[in-house]
Amino acid sequence: MRRFIGKVSNPIRTLVQTAATQAEQETGTAVDKFVSPGRQQFHPSAAKCWIEFTIAGVVNASYNITSVDDTGLGDWTVNIATDMSSGNYSAGASADPTGVVAAYNVTIAVISKLAGSFRIIGTRGNDGTILTDPFSGPVNAWAFGDQ
Amino acid sequence: MRKIIFTRPDGRLSVVHPVRNTLDETLTTDAEIEQRAWDRLPADAMNPQWVDASVIPVDRTFRNAWKAELGAVEHDMPKCREIWRDTLRALRMPLLAQLDIDYLRADERGDAAEKARIAAQKQRLRDVTADPAIEAAQTPEELKSVIPHGSMSK
Numbered sequence: 001m002r003r004f005i006g007k008v009s010n011p012i013r014t015l016v017q018t019a020a021t022q023a024e025q026e027t028g029t030a031v032d033k034f035v036s037p038g039r040q041q042f043h044p045s046a047a048k049c050w051i052e053f054t055i056a057g058v059v060n061a062s063y064n065i066t067s068v069d070d071t072g073l074g075d076w077t078v079n080i081a082t083d084m085s086s087g088n089y090s091a092g093a094s095a096d097p098t099g100v101v102a103a104y105n106v107t108i109a110v111i112s113k114l115a116g117s118f119r120i121i122g123t124r125g126n127d128g129t130i131l132t133d134p135f136s137g138p139v140n141a142w143a144f145g146d147q
Numbered sequence: 148m149r150k151i152i153f154t155r156p157d158g159r160l161s162v163v164h165p166v167r168n169t170l171d172e173t174l175t176t177d178a179e180i181e182q183r184a185w186d187r188l189p190a191d192a193m194n195p196q197w198v199d200a201s202v203i204p205v206d207r208t209f210r211n212a213w214k215a216e217l218g219a220v221e222h223d224m225p226k227c228r229e230i231w232r233d234t235l236r237a238l239r240m241p242l243l244a245q246l247d248i249d250y251l252r253a254d255e256r257g258d259a260a261e262k263a264r265i266a267a268q269k270q271r272l273r274d275v276t277a278d279p280a281i282e283a284a285q286t287p288e289e290l291k292s293v294i295p296h297g298s299m300s301k
Contacts, residue, residue, distance in 0.1 A: 056207065057164040063171055067184035070162040071155065072211045079187045081168070116187065 026146065042147070048089070049080050050142040055095075060138060074106075074122030078141050083116040089145025091118045095137055108139060118143065148177050150203060151185060152215050153195035160213045160220065162203055163188070209287050222287050231290050232276040238294075239272040246272075 020033035025042035040046060041064075049064035057070035069077035095108040105124065112119045120141055151163035165184035167177075174180050181197075188195055194215060202219045204210075212226035246269050253261040284290040 051166070053164075056203075056205075057162060059164065059166050059169075061169045062166050063168055065166045065168060066180075066187050067151075067166050068164045070164065071159055073207065075159075077161075079184070081173075081183070 044144075044146070047142050047144055048082075048084060048147055049078075050140075051078060052138050052140050055137040055139065076120045076139065077117050078120065079117045080115075080143070082147055084113075084143065085146045086115055087113045089113065089143055091141065091143040093120045093139060093141040095122065095139045110141070148200070149181055149197045150200050151181075151188065151195055152198050152220060153188060153192040154215055155189075156191050156193070159211070160215055161192070162213075162220070206287070208291065224285065224287075224290075227287055227290055228281050228284070231281060231293065235275050235294070239275060243269060243272055 017032070017034050019036040020030055020039060022039055022042045024030045024033055025035065025039050026044065028044050035043070041048065047063070049062075051062040051065045051068065052060045053062075053068050053076075054060070055070075055073075057068045057076065059065070059068060064081045066079045066081045069079070071077065091110045091113055093108045093110050095106060107123045109121055109123070110118050111121045118141070120139065122139075148165055148167070151165070153161055153163070155161055163184055165181045167174075167180050174183060185195070196215070196218060198218055198220070204213070204220060204222075209222055209227045209230050212223045212230055213220050214223045215221075246265050250262060250265045250269075253265060278293060280293040281290065284293055
C-alpha cells in the first residue's frame with residue numbers, strides 16, 4: 001500500500017451537511033442543506049403528480065396517481081395518491097388531437113380541482129362543446145402545489 | 148388488472164382504471180393497487196363494482212351511451228340513436244353548405260333543372276335523421292351500418 005508523505009499546505013476541513021427536511025424543502029429558502037432524492041418532490045417547483053394516458057384511460061406512464069376515471073368522451077378525472085393540501089394548486093393538461101375531426105380541433109382543460117383529484121374536459125376548438133367524436137390522444141396531465 | 152365501473156348521479160357511467168405508477172410506486176401487488184383505487188371512489192358513486200377489463204367496449208363510438216348492467220357494460224340504445232343522429236347531422240353540415248353554394252350558382256345561370264336537383268338532395272340530407280332504420284336498429288353495430296350513403300353526398 002502506498003502512503004502519502006509530504007507537506008500539506010492546507011489543513012483538511014470536515015464539512016458536515018444534513019439533508020433538508022420536508023418542511024425545509026417546502027419553504028425552499030435554505031442554502032446550507034442538500035436535497036435528498038426522497039424529498040426533492042416537496043419543493044414548490046416540483047411536479048407533485050403527472051400522467052400520460054389514452055382516451056380510454058389506459059396509463060402509459062405516471063407518478064403519484066391512483067387511478068383515472070373515464071366518464072365519457074373528452075371527460076376524465078385523475079385521482080392523486082398523496083393528496084394536495086387543498087384544492088388550491090395548479091393543474092394542467094394537454095392532448096395530441098390526432099384523429100379528431102379536423103374542422104373541430106380540440107381543447108383540453110382542467111375544469112375543477114379537489115385535494116385528491118382533478119377533472120379534465122376535452123372540447124371542440126371551434127364551438128366549445130364537449131367532444132362527441134373520439135380522437136387518438138394520448139392525454140397528459142400534471143399538478144404543482146403544496147401537498 | 149381489474150376495472151371499476153360506477154354510475155354518477157347524472158346517470159353517466161365512469162370506468163375507473165387503477166394505476167400502477169411507472170415511477171416511485173409504493174405498492175407491489177395488483178390487489179393493493181386495485182384497493183387503493185377503490186378507496187378513492189367519489190362518495191356519490193352509485194353501484195360500484197369490479198369488472199374484468201374485457202367487458203369494457205373497445206369501440207368508443209357510443210361511449211356516452213354506456214351503462215352498467217350486471218357486471219357488464221351495455222349500450223343504452225335510445226342514447227345511441229341520438230348520438231348517431233348527431234353524427235349524421237355533423238356529416239351533412241358541410242354537404243348542405245356546399246349545396247347552398249351550388250344552388251346560388253345554378254340560380255345565377257338560370258338552371259332550373261339543377262336547382263330542382265339540388266333542392267331534392269338538400270331535402271334528402273335533412274331527412275337522414277328520420278331514417279326508420281335508426282329506430283329499427285337494435286345493436287350499436289346495426290346502428291353504425293345506418294349511413295344512407297346515397298343521401299350523404301352531393
